[in-house]
Amino acid sequence: MLRIEHFSKRYKGGKKAVDDLNLFVEAGDIYGFIGHNGAGKSTTIKSVAGVLEFEEGTITIDGIDIKENPVACKKCMAYIPDNPDLYEHLTGIQYLNFIGDIFEVEASVRKERIQRYGDQFALTGALGDPVASYSHGMKQKLAIISALIHEPKLMILDEPFVGLDPKATLLLKNTMHEMCRRGAAIFFSTHVLDVAEKLCNKVAIIKDGKLVVSGEMESILKDASLEHLFMEVTEHEK
Numbered sequence: 001m002l003r004i005e006h007f008s009k010r011y012k013g014g015k016k017a018v019d020d021l022n023l024f025v026e027a028g029d030i031y032g033f034i035g036h037n038g039a040g041k042s043t044t045i046k047s048v049a050g051v052l053e054f055e056e057g058t059i060t061i062d063g064i065d066i067k068e069n070p071v072a073c074k075k076c077m078a079y080i081p082d083n084p085d086l087y088e089h090l091t092g093i094q095y096l097n098f099i100g101d102i103f104e105v106e107a108s109v110r111k112e113r114i115q116r117y118g119d120q121f122a123l124t125g126a127l128g129d130p131v132a133s134y135s136h137g138m139k140q141k142l143a144i145i146s147a148l149i150h151e152p153k154l155m156i157l158d159e160p161f162v163g164l165d166p167k168a169t170l171l172l173k174n175t176m177h178e179m180c181r182r183g184a185a186i187f188f189s190t191h192v193l194d195v196a197e198k199l200c201n202k203v204a205i206i207k208d209g210k211l212v213v214s215g216e217m218e219s220i221l222k223d224a225s226l227e228h229l230f231m232e233v234t235e236h237e238k
């Protein structure tokens with residue numbers, strides 16, 4: 001579903017933020033991406049989402065190259081940044097309809113999904129209010145609902161659990177499972193290692209722009225915890 005091959009990114013005047021990264025996410029995967037602050041997670045995620053240019057390597061989504069055909073890639077994925085920049089002057093429902101228009105989701109299908117996800121995430125009552133009046137968690141929920149409107153094959157999320165209340169956290173986890181059961185794939189960054197350990201079937205650890213561990217959670221961890229492994233590889237490995 002997502003193939004990142006020999007991907008490197010250098011910001012102007014800086015060292016490589018990501019260096020020769022190879023990572024493969026398959027349909028049905030919930031793939032966690034972890035690393036210290038500044039390790040290169042957001043840089044990778046933004047490049048996959050097609051919002052950051054890069055010079056080295058290839059990224060394909062469902063077999064489509066993000067550089068060659070960014071629009072086709074964006075049609076089959078959803079990206080939720082760590083701090084969603086929503087249109088504050090719109091109401092929640094206007095925003096969802098705007099996203100529905102962009103992704104050409106048919107009106108009756110859209111209505112049903114907005115109702116279902118709005119109810120699930122307890123946001124239906126606030127959809128008539130301007131986004132500017134939402135709390136951080138409400139904006140996160142709106143961004144999640146907008147991502148689900150077109151049933152993406154790949155969902156990419158940067159720190160999705162920050163700011164969500166326990167109920168919304170559980171709902172998001174359930175939604176991720178549900179998406180994967182119908183053959184979609186999820187790739188997300190997080191600092192919450194116990195959530196990643198329980199939720200993900202695969203994990204990758206990045207350190208100073210380089211991948212240090214990746215693969216099936218069970219075979220990587222053996223009897224250790226993800227926290228233990230993370231500390232071991234990020235503190236000791238050069």
Ligand SMILES: Nc1ncnc2c1ncn2[C@@H]1O[C@H](COP(=O)(O)OP(=O)(O)OP(=O)(O)O)[C@@H](O)[C@H]1O
Pocket residue numbers: 011012014017035036037038039040041042043044
């Ligand atoms: N716009 C930018 N211009 C220059 N350097 C940048 C820019 N964005 C990120 N960097 C640098 O690239 C490296 C990787 O940053 P990135 O944001 O990808 O890390 P991260 O793993 O997402 O960190 P965090 O967990 O703090 O969000 C860091 O050294 C950072 O300083």
